[in-house]
Amino acid sequence: MLLDRGKLDANLARMRAHLAPFDVRLRPHVKTSKSIDVVRRMFAGEPGPITVSTLREAARFLEAGFRDILYAVGIVPAKLPDVFALQRRGATLSVILDSAAVAREVVDACRAASTRLDILIEIDSDGHRSGLRPDSDDLVEAGRILATAGMLGGVLTHAGGSYACRGTAELVAHATLERGAIVAAASRLRAAGLPCPVVSLGSTPTVSFGRDFTGVTEVRAGVYVFQDLVMAGIGVCTPADIAVSVLSTVIGHHEAKSRIVIDAGWMALSRDRGTADQPVDQGYGLVCDAGGAVLDELIVTGANQEHGLVARRDGRAFDLQRFPVGSRLRILPNHACATCAQHEAYAVTDDNEHVAAHWPRFGGW
């Protein structure tokens, strides 16, 4: 897994520049990289606020000095002992939930443990996954339960439906939809006399295409650090912006079928087929030469565990001898979060020739 440090830095700078005019805090999602080194690079000096998707991520980043951590997967009481343990080790941990029933249980558990938590209520802005609708009765009910216990931190949403957008107009509209929903939820809590200090939204597409963050205090984005083919298909970046690629070796030719066999299969590329529903299906990944130049016509059309099949996307014949057995090809990922998860470390390069560093990443829960 190669990481082009120049492209990483460019992606980080682009997001910083985009958000500079707005009064919002960026709380990057570290689930994409799961790498202390990558995330340190996002922040100038002090470790900044982060979003995590597992308590393992919270623990690892806490060890590395990141204290302000949002665990953005719905909490359940059984996980609270681990959350409290992280608090005792110095974390300022926020959690999320999306029902009055769970709010009640979590408040009771905190009281029993003589502690408190900042709790955000998850809002469903686009029907994508989890959360309460801004107009639901449960929202105010959950808010009251949390506020009474002094634990209402605010509201949070993730407009995951933005991944189905195509082009600028749809992306801007989805960002507007997401902001509208979360600001409405915050207003509703405030109208009921409840506090709502944190108003958090985000996904890489909606944050990248947000034109107005009025009423929002914090934005979250993850995959923008590396970018990927799904983001390119949506219009968030171009393939040339993608900072990670899988280095593979040609191990065979099928002249009759006009395809090449490489030693990167789904174990290295992941099974993610996120571009399958996009106008341009990139198979299991878009092929680049060893230096990273995109070979626009070639994609990985099939993948077994340790074998990938490379062919032209239109199925036509091409000169296989351009890529002799033993030569190297780089594969851009459909979904960086998924492809990176198949690897133990990033081989960092500044010149596409030498490995300047190995940055470990971790997995597990």
Added chain:
Amino acid sequence: MLLDRGKLDANLARMRAHLAPFDVRLRPHVKTSKSIDVVRRMFAGEPGPITVSTLREAARFLEAGFRDILYAVGIVPAKLPDVFALQRRGATLSVILDSAAVAREVVDACRAASTRLDILIEIDSDGHRSGLRPDSDDLVEAGRILATAGMLGGVLTHAGGSYACRGTAELVAHATLERGAIVAAASRLRAAGLPCPVVSLGSTPTVSFGRDFTGVTEVRAGVYVFQDLVMAGIGVCTPADIAVSVLSTVIGHHEAKSRIVIDAGWMALSRDRGTADQPVDQGYGLVCDAGGAVLDELIVTGANQEHGLVARRDGRAFDLQRFPVGSRLRILPNHACATCAQHEAYAVTDDNEHVAAHWPRFGGW
């Protein structure tokens, strides 16, 4: 990742009983488990012969005492230094290739390093992936090059097309096809005056449904140790035979959409959708209760990184309160190799209640 030791043992015993009448050696593929503990359980005392898909697997299993190792992904000269290093550490390593050109390069590299290798020629039995057709001119040419150097170990095929079979008749026919191709290749080499001691075939479906192994010296199979929903869909096993499952927690309810949110997404389940093309699409996995009993109507219909959506396969409403927030569900994998690869260890259970052991697994290359 739970591993039911009783089901593992039953799967191993079933394969042993199936092969007992035949004069073939079983060389299991360890890429499914990547676990020393699982593979030790396959062999009574001495570590037996194994198949690997990466040189990392070869190195790890060699450290654990497994010396007879077949690296079943096409070799390229650039990997030979690592192969030679494994030989020096005591491995009896076989490699495969599928062209006279590569055979020539590998022979030259071995001579330059003053060593030799057992080299098998990969045969294409069903157009699935790699290999030479039994009637290709390159087969005899590659055979001559290897035999002249004293390195022709034999022939090998993997009828990966067997994964597209449905039911006993098709499986038996595909096993016959695979055997026919590999025996024909061996005969062709022998007719040219070349030796062919090893005649190796295999995939879990074709080995499980082989009725005649005449002319075959060795069979390979991997996923049979755990089984999975793809194998169940083909007719190789039933869901009740599947030895591995992902333990998850219910973290939310969507009453209006009649679905449950669990904390197992594609990071835990993998992105594998191997049942999508089968008559019964199992989504991202089939749901069981905490004790492992299959809840036939429920599947994981969607997956984000750490979220899974559980619904009835027919989309109809069901009583979500049967599965309150905080309760546990187990998910059977579409493809055991892919799902297990998302985890660092197997939590081994004998009674579906207590964890008797943690068996580590490894990844990487």
